[in-house]
């Protein structure tokens with residue numbers, strides 16, 4: 602069990618076993634990722650029924666998202682309650698859900714409807730024959746789901762909601778999605794994101810835009826915010842981190858959402874979703890050339906991945922002015938890992 606001192610001036614970072622021992626990688630599935638919220642789809646993408654994996658190749662939790670006639674969105678287990686076949690394998694416009702194995706039917710709300718050749722089966726059907734409802738919540742057009750949430754979505758996003766209340770979500774359009782593979786533990790990628798300390802050392806071009814002296818970090822219950830200003834004291838970017846793995850980066854042109862998806866303890870996929878609401882401002886300021894910044898971050902994170910395997914390294918200390926976000930993240934990691 603790890604403990605991170607609440608006083609950043611006294612604290613030491615999380616020990617390297619957290620990143621190198623398979624046990625903690627496995628524990629994080631149950632203790633962190635099953636209890637927090639994941640972005641699963643955008644509302645306009647749901648026409649009728651769509652299969653989705655909650656962090657594919659990691660949580661292996663097949664779910665489906667359906668929209669019924671009244672427009673109500675449901676997240677349901679995508680596993681047939683008879684013998685376990687995956688129900689919906691591709692996006693479909695259907696009235697109800699019918700299993701392709703032995704024909705069990707469900708409504709779009711997951712209710713058991715019928716099953717051939719089951720006459721005479723005792724105490725059937727029961728609640729257990731319905732599809733399990735998976736908690737889901739919607740914020741703007743973003744649909745989030747969680748297997749067993751420790752807190753409502755609002756506890757994670759309320760500060761982001763307040764800060765972005767004048768942001769134009771109405772005209773936000775998804776223009777591209779892109780995946781990057783990083784040979785590093787998912788948490789190493791997150792903690793690099795959580796401090797601007799490295800900007801002058803790692804990001805030469807970004808450093809010319811952002812005023813390092815004026816960069817701020819605020820931490821909240823389950824999120825944190827870094828704000829970057831330019832030399833004229835104008836806000837260039839709001840970088841919101843929603844624990845444990847979502848980054849909402851607000852720029853004058855729109856939003857870059859980056860989701861950190863663990864695959865193996867030393868392999869992570871970063872999914873970039875780029876949304877634009879003002880094309881005239883694309884390619885300007887801190888939100889220009891994100892690809893270069895991403896490559897610079899990946900190189901440094903992959904280097905840390907090699908370093909934490911060293912028998913001469915176990916943990917370090919924090920800068921009280923520059924690493925509050927990383928300290929806060931480590932505190933949340935340990936809290937979730939070892940809570941009931």
Ligand code: FES
Nearest residue numbers: 681683684700703
């Ligand atoms: S597994 Fe679905 S009907 Fe048999």
Ligand SMILES: [Fe+2]
Nearest residue numbers: 793803804898
């Ligand atoms: Fe960076």
